[in-house]
Amino acid sequence: MFTGLIEETGKIIDITKKTASIEITIRGKKVIEKAQIGDSIAVNGVCLTVTKLKGSDFTADVMFETIERSGLKRAKAGDIVNLEKSLTLTTFLGGHLVMGDVDCEAKILSITDKGIAKVYEFQLDENYRNNMKYIVEKGRVTIDGASLTVIDVNDEAGIFSVSLIPHTIENITVGMKKTGDFVNIETDLFGKYVEKILKFDSSENEEKNLKKSNLTMEFLQKNGF
Incomplete structure (x- = not known):
């Protein structure tokens, strides 16, 4: 971790x-x-x-x-x-909990100057756009291992942006990259756990509702459903 x-x-x-x-x-x-x-x-x-x-x-x-x-x-x-x-129990946690398990890549679409900062716009690989559900505005995302804050998202296009100050740009590899280059993306782990829990809760509720109505999978199949 x-x-x-x-x-x-x-x-x-x-x-x-x-x-x-x-x-x-x-x-x-x-x-x-x-x-x-x-x-x-x-x-x-x-x-x-x-x-x-x-x-x-x-x-x-x-x-x-x-x-x-x-x-x-x-x-x-x-x-x-x-x-x-990897961190230890005495490590200062200034970013967020990162597992080091990359979800996918993203392409740098644009780099725009904004005051002293630069805004980097990224688009997720088309085959992994489902990971956008874990990227939220003002949330954290890991880009090439660096914990950064998301400032904007476009879920449909699979696009999100981050803003980097000069110090960050000088000390991580993203600052060396240009439009068209690719970066590694790891989304927030907690969102994945929440999704999994909600999925199981939903399945359990559906099963309980079927039992309450006396409907079974066998009955539905026999009657053409």
Whole structure:
């Protein structure tokens, strides 16, 4: 689990592409301090497990599901990435609870100056537009591992916006990107739990109503329903 507050940016040193996975080696400084094999480090918001350590470099394996949903499928040696080590019970939680499980990618549609800030407009991948239900105005969304506040949403078009101050732009990879580039998106976990609970409550109520009316699935099927 993470906070969405980027500790540093690192560089991809090497990528080995296999049949259904990737082995990736990244160079960092802060996230490597006191790191051990088996620790979790978020790379552009993707939770990866350290499998090797050497100096300031760490290596991790990326499975097929993660490759499909995230921008790591386009990653190459030399790319700069956001890094955050998993939180502890004493970590200052300045962002929000981030799992490091990327839902999908989004494309940068526009970057607009607004006072000292820049407004970034994103559109979710068409195959994952259902995730818009978890993105709400003034709520939190994780973009390439950074916890950011949503300022505007267009559910039908799958579009949302965030506003970044100069300090944020200078310290995360989104500030290095341009219109047309892609970013990793993780939506708020709590919305997913609420949806699941409501779904089960709805199913249970429907079942109770059927019992009260003496209707059964067997009766409906026999009578052509």
